[in-house]
Amino acid sequence: MATNVTAPIPGKILAVKVEPGKQVKKGDLLITLEAMKMENYIEAPVDGVVKDVKVKPGDTVKAGDILVIIE
């Protein structure tokens, strides 16, 4: 089953820490998102393998946009 990791808040992508195919554990850092003048750390909500990364550093995202898909 695929899990979509979405942006909880609108902001700018600062860093992407994973690439497709990477094994991740629940709680691993996926993305750093700058929003409301703060760095927000987006962590893996489940164990799995990264299927797709939808953003790159510098992108602006809206709340609810899909950032990473984990399978």
Added chain:
Amino acid sequence: MTKIQEDIEKLKKLRAEVRLGGGKDKIELQHSKGKLTARERIELLFDKNTFKEIYTFARHQCRDFGMDKYRPYGDAVITGFGEINGRICYAYATDFTVMGGSYGKTTAEKICDVYRRAREVGVPVIALIDSVGARIQEGGEKVPQIFYENTLCSGVIPQITAIMGPCAGVSVYSPAITDFVIMVDKTATMHITGPRVIEVATGEKVSEQELGGADVHSRISGVADFVVKNDKECIELIRKLLSYLPSNWKEKPPRVETDDDPMRMDEKLNSIVPDDPKKPFDMYEIINRVVDKGSFLEVKKNFAPNIITGFARLNGETVGIVANQPKWLAGCLDINASEKAARFVRFCDCFNIPIITFSNSPGYLPGVDQEHQGIIRRGAKLLFAYSEATVPKITVLVRASYGGAAAAMANKWLGTDIVLAWPSAEMTVMGAKEAVSVLYYKEIQKIEDPNEKRKFIEEKAREFEEKFSNPYHLAERMAIDEIIIPSETRPWLIHCLKMLRNKDVKHPKGKHRNIPL
């Protein structure tokens, strides 16, 4: 055997019969689902041998649908009072082994009586729910009166409801009115219309747990305040939660002896807030280092984690903690966070529990979604709740407090008794760059070279920060009471609470205030 002896034997036999509820098979079935029976739950809840059951022999009077052939004693609910850690409480437990724990007229009458009696004597009510809902054969008669009794008890005595199985249909509104809802993971469900009705009405397919399980209600809907693993943990939590609360609105919460030194200064507090204002930190660490060791009991942990609410103790006295969590949504206030904190603040105010706020928020969450869903009226609840509260209120300014969040949580002007600022504290209408873009809008528009423009903005932002990114400009105007070293927070709070112990502030009288619901 004399007549009286015979009568005593008869009563003993009936008691033994009642103890078996719906019978051995039903009890086995209950256990096979990982659940305890209503009677086992009641026995675990109260101190040994203190529970006194009342209305044990009440029965339904229904004659329709063949109901006259099955009239079990107690009518599917156990009611009574007893002692929890030596303090009197009322409780009721619906018995799933008897007619699915359904609510008939007699069941409802027993429950209403529990709430009325408890209210009159000023003791908490614990509800242990495991029930299919209103009994169809009796047409739900009297059931709504439970909500009426709940409402009259609200703010008078603490009401705690544990959902330990199904809780369906209109009966979900009793838990919703009470102060705290605890759900047992995997066995508890709450919904107004069940999966079958939803499928018939809309074609949507959903499982009981996906619709209204503990996970859903603790994380998404915010109905549940606590999730526990099993029945035993549930009962332990109820006993623990009660230890923080007074028995009624006229009392102060009980003091608990502590061996944690009130003068303890935790040096680690001086290094939790990172120098870089963009880096988040973990607010839990601050809370846990300030309050009595191990005393923090979080409420609504999984719902709106951008704000933390819970009970703790300072030198043995109960306090309510409200704190922004910069690790989640940057600690923004959104609709869910505002409503969560507002309800918690109001509970504390009802029951004489001082409120300690750790303020650290960049503001209300911006966005069309939030505005359209009513962040104005729903966010207003938090300001309302703080303003309305007359219990001792102390705020610690940790780092950033901007805009609406500063207005809601960080200032003296909502009747806060003491505002203490850490040296890292800042409080402004907005962040430096945003402020500069408004203050110097015309000047910025005139600069054509993008490099020059950026330099201008950065320079003005630095000026703005120098002016506002510290607590001294606040101290100068008496907008805060004192600037303290973070390690001094615990002794400061304890001394302030002692000073505020007999605080007596009364708001103008009225029937009741009209919180923007």
